[in-house]
Amino acid sequence: MSDSAIKSQRVVTPEGERPALVLLQNGRIEAVLPPDTAVNCPVTDLGTHALLPGLIDPHVHLNEPGRTEWEGFDTGTQAALAGGLTTLVDMPLNSAPVTTSVANFEQKLAAAQGKLHVNCGFWGGLVPGNTADIEPLLARGVLGFKAFLTHSGIDDFPNVTEADLRQAMPILARHQRPLLMHCELSTDDDAWKAGDKRSYPNYLASRPKRWEDTAVALMLRLCAEYNCPVHIVHLSSADSLPAIAAAKAQGLPVTVETGQHYLFFAAEDIPDGQTAYKCAPPIRERANNEQLWQALQSGLIDFVATDHSPAPPDLKQLETGDFTTAWGGIASLQLALPVLWTAAQPRGATLPDLVRWLSTNPAKLAGQAACKGRIAPGFDADLLVLNPEETFEVTEQLLLHRHKVSPYLGRTLRGVVERTFLRGVEVSRHPNFQHLQQGQVVIHS
Numbered sequence: 001m002s003d004s005a006i007k008s009q010r011v012v013t014p015e016g017e018r019p020a021l022v023l024l025q026n027g028r029i030e031a032v033l034p035p036d037t038a039v040n041c042p043v044t045d046l047g048t049h050a051l052l053p054g055l056i057d058p059h060v061h062l063n064e065p066g067r068t069e070w071e072g073f074d075t076g077t078q079a080a081l082a083g084g085l086t087t088l089v090d091m092p093l094n095s096a097p098v099t100t101s102v103a104n105f106e107q108k109l110a111a112a113q114g115k116l117h118v119n120c121g122f123w124g125g126l127v128p129g130n131t132a133d134i135e136p137l138l139a140r141g142v143l144g145f146k147a148f149l150t151h152s153g154i155d156d157f158p159n160v161t162e163a164d165l166r167q168a169m170p171i172l173a174r175h176q177r178p179l180l181m182h183c184e185l186s187t188d189d190d191a192w193k194a195g196d197k198r199s200y201p202n203y204l205a206s207r208p209k210r211w212e213d214t215a216v217a218l219m220l221r222l223c224a225e226y227n228c229p230v231h232i233v234h235l236s237s238a239d240s241l242p243a244i245a246a247a248k249a250q251g252l253p254v255t256v257e258t259g260q261h262y263l264f265f266a267a268e269d270i271p272d273g274q275t276a277y278k279c280a281p282p283i284r285e286r287a288n289n290e291q292l293w294q295a296l297q298s299g300l301i302d303f304v305a306t307d308h309s310p311a312p313p314d315l316k317q318l319e320t321g322d323f324t325t326a327w328g329g330i331a332s333l334q335l336a337l338p339v340l341w342t343a344a345q346p347r348g349a350t351l352p353d354l355v356r357w358l359s360t361n362p363a364k365l366a367g368q369a370a371c372k373g374r375i376a377p378g379f380d381a382d383l384l385v386l387n388p389e390e391t392f393e394v395t396e397q398l399l400l401h402r403h404k405v406s407p408y409l410g411r412t413l414r415g416v417v418e419r420t421f422l423r424g425v426e427v428s429r430h431p432n433f434q435h436l437q438q439g440q441v442v443i444h445s
């Protein structure tokens with residue numbers, strides 16, 4: 001017998017949105033049936049509120065251990081849960097130590113004990129000289145590796161060079177695990193430093209599209225050479241799209257994400273001195289971002305991830321407004337769905353689009369495609385209930401991130417996540433947010 005059932009007029013399944021009754025058993029989806037099927041278990045009727053698979057964000061910096069004053073497993077995963085994220089994957093940097101060896105990874109796993117409100121996986125870090133750590137880290141459970149081609153912002157996570165990649169990529173290819181790349185290849189042109197430090201156009205000029213485009217071109221070349229799965233994180237330059245399209249057309253194992261902020265904002269609208277908007281690569285001009293939208297809607301960009309990268313307000317330099325010294329990172333984990341939905345709905349996007357961009361496709365990158373990211377029999381009953389039409393204003397009180405710095409403050413967003421289920425158990429309910437600690441460490445399946 002089933003444990004329980006959820007009924008809605010808007011269940012988002014792999015075949016599209018339809019009225020259905022979803023049977024749950026032992027934390028999994030047992031069956032997806034016609035809505036009026038008679039069943040022998042308690043039924044929760046959501047009416048016209050939509051039932052979606054829980055969101056999966058494979059690009060999150062939780063910064064624990066070592067920088068818990070920036071975020072942490074407890075606050076970060078509470079914010080995730082409130083936003084309908086049921087699984088996230090933590091990045092190997094901004095924590096101290098960085099996740100570049102098994103010994104360091106053990107410290108992170110120990111720090112996460114008892115603090116996970118959602119499922120959490122981990123990426124390993126690739127830095128110069130740690131090729132020998134790749135296989136032991138994979139054996140211990142990291143889902144893949146992340147590396148930078150330019151300074152990461154954290155001195156103990158140095159960037160790799162092409163020579164380092166040539167050592168690492170055959171190993172990852174053998175295991176068919178993804179290499180996540182921050183694609184910016186910097187040049188020594190420092191002319192912008194003489195400009196106005198509070199000027200957004202000046203900051204934008206300091207990280208030109210060609211940095212991304214040369215880095216993406218290098219990664220596509222190496223991807224073809226080694227048949228190593230390459231994932232380009234937070235693509236911002238639309239000029240790289242033709243090369244990515246050509247690589248995909250050749251059948252290369254390359255995937256691409258962009259971030260909510262590249263789709264929601266435009267450089268033309270960012271006031272000088274507003275360092276809450278600083279991230280790297282930067283938010284570019286509207287015409288560029290329109291091309292990112294087209295690529296997302298056509299499937300050329302696989303999905304959207306927040307790159308949740310929080311920092312204390314003083315490091316964001318909110319008072320000086322100095323873009324040259326402010327921490328580059330936008331905290332938005334809790335707002336992943338409403339930010340994207342608010343911008344996507346006027347473009348004709350549907351809830352199945354949203355599910356593909358925020359759940360089904362990110363599940364593939366994290367190696368969870370067989371168990372997460374779909375409302376279908378056999379999949380984990382990680383679910384969210386969405387009121388797609390309701391709007392709300394982003395306030396500091398609402399955000400559960402440790403720090404409330406956000407370029408979204410004061411904005412009105414569409415789409416309220418009302419309830420979240422982890423393995424069939426309801427763990428939050430709007431507006432009286434409560435939770436049980438139900439999160440697990442996710443390993444490759």
Ligand SMILES: [Zn+2]
Nearest residue numbers: 059091307309
């Ligand atoms: Zn990041």
